[in-house]
Amino acid sequence: MYVCLCNAITDRQIREAVERGATSLCKVQVHLPVANCCGACEDTAREVIESHVDARSAPVAA
Numbered sequence: 001m002y003v004c005l006c007n008a009i010t011d012r013q014i015r016e017a018v019e020r021g022a023t024s025l026c027k028v029q030v031h032l033p034v035a036n037c038c039g040a041c042e043d044t045a046r047e048v049i050e051s052h053v054d055a056r057s058a059p060v061a062a
């Protein structure tokens with residue numbers, strides 16, 4: 001789904017940035033111009049980042 005309509009950035013692109021090591025909105029913005037225009041997507045972008053960072057750091061069940 002599109003998270004940032006101003007820059008046509010999807011949740012998948014944001015998750016890919018997290019996979020490359022970005023763990024905060026500021027760090028994702030190094031890779032993507034998300035939330036740099038109207039800012040309406042900022043909260044959603046942060047939620048996508050935080051949930052994916054949490055998912056990556058969760059221990060894998062044995």
Ligand code: FES
Nearest residue numbers: 004006037038041
């Ligand atoms: S919707 Fe992302 S900056 Fe406007």
